[in-house]
Amino acid sequence: MKIAVFMGGISSEREISLKTGKAILESLIRQGYDAYGVTLTKENLLSAFIENEYDLAYLALHGIYGEDGRIQGLLDVLGKKYTGSSMTASAVSMDKNLTKYIAQSIGVLTPKSYTKDEIKNITAFPIVVKPAVEGSSIGLYICNSLEEIEEAIKNSGDKEVTIEDFIQGDELTVGVIEGESLGVIRIKPKNGLYDFASKYTKGMSEYEFPAKISEKAYNIAMKNAALIHEKLGMSGISRSDFILRGEEVFFLEVNSCPGMTETSLVPKVATLKGYSFDDLTRKMVEKFK
Missing domain, CATH: 3.30.1490.20 (ATP-grasp fold, A domain)
Structure with a gap:
């Protein structure tokens, strides 16, 4: 099975996608998979999927034209297999407003x-x-x-x-792989807000996992992350973000293709289940064999 790892793209998260793709490609090669990388730009955003040879597209793309269902729809038309969520699940989960309506309809607490x-x-x-x-x-x-x-x-x-x-409280995140919640991380940004700089600047945030919160709150976050993953019809890896205020766990959003570098949040929390980075990438591709 030949695997093409697609990374880059044209969204505002391009640089993060390149880091994700590089780490995933190195992991696959390390495990003996026949894999190579494809860097997407504005010029080859369409042609790269048509002209390259591959049995499986490993999508390491974040943001628009990657995580929003459009690339997934293209691959469906081409009859190509790909990792992660379907076109519909990707499109719905990318829209924070639509996702919140669905979360509310299944009893998940969200900010007003x-x-x-x-x-x-x-x-x-x-x-x-x-x-x-x-x-x-x-x-x-x-x-x-x-x-x-x-x-x-x-x-x-x-x-x-x-x-x-704006809900004042602790930032929590839960990784899910194929419906299994991996654990809860509590994020402690040093500037008080988990913004772009806090996410991607080394030393700007501390990560506590498993999160030292009440058992009740921990279980709610775990349950609701798996529930969101299931009800949105997601596949592969997702990551749900929450705010904890007292014992209230507010759902904020879900990512259908979260960052997957060696230091990203999902690989961190996956260690609580005994999964290595290589275990995660292998789980993403082994069902296509």
């Missing part, structure tokens, strides 16, 4: 949301404004007034945004 038409009725602050289909905390604003909300929406341009209550 607002439409653009409802912002003038907001009386309690802070409020979070963020793009509905971006990741890595890119374009995230913490607003303390109506004027700041309006400015954040304006700065987002024509992008769909998520507008929700």
